[in-house]
Amino acid sequence: MASILCRISKTLVNHLLPPFTKGLIRPMVTLSWPFQSQPRDLSLPNPSWSKEMLQHYELYNSQCVGEDGKEGSGPWRRLPSYNRLLKFATGGVLLSKIIQSEARLFTRNIKIPGAGFEYVMFIKKSQEKCVCIFQAGHLLEGPPGHVHGGATAAMIDSVNGTHATYVCGPVMTANLNINYRNPIPLGSTVVLESTLDQREGRKAFFSCIVTSIDGSKVHVESKALFLSISMSRILGG
Secondary structure: OHHHEOOOOHHHHHHHOOHHHHHHOOOOOOEOOOOOOOOOOOOOOOOOOOHHHHHHHHHHHHHHEOOOOOEOOOOEEEEOOOOOOOOOOOOOOOHHHHHHOOOOOHHHOOOOOOOOEEEEEEEEOOOOEEEEEEEEOHHHEOOOOEEOHHHHHHHHHHHHHHHHHHHHOOEEEEEEEEEEOOOOEOOOEEEEEEEEEEEEOOEEEEEEEEEEOOOOOEEEEEEEEEEEOOHHHHOOO
């Protein structure tokens, strides 16, 4: 068992988790085989991405670089995305549970590139905006030739939830109200824009709009309420 343990991963601490979690990790471990110590960042371009997806990725990614030419000094930040998070708790966690876990992030569990959810998120450093570029694959079909409404809802909840986590810390969705305006064609690329509308104590209110890549068509509009919760509740404590 000793060979299974490896060093604390600076990559995961610095890039995978929101800032509020960094002081809570005591310890957080990565595992050697069968897990990679350097997880694959699924928010980076792959051959399945369309021309429109790549163009918008480059548009926002270029704004992650500041006038000083340094990565990360611009007004936007790209958020890395992985297919799982190793569960941890203050004081440690049973290795057997980590090793046996088959849990995968819902929007990252389709292994075929371009078949499911292809997306990348960028958050504005002032934190009032979060943008997601989303390309819907053929396995997300609902009405013939179009994206299932549940897949769209999952993406909205993911973008709002990620945004809320970076603004508020640990949260859970309390309410999600969606208005579908125009169906999203399979294989097309759309833009989801999450906005922080208001905060009241534990409550945080967000809106999200899903538009065509050129902004000429509104596909979906939504409102969401998130509640701040303790890390112990997320971890089952």
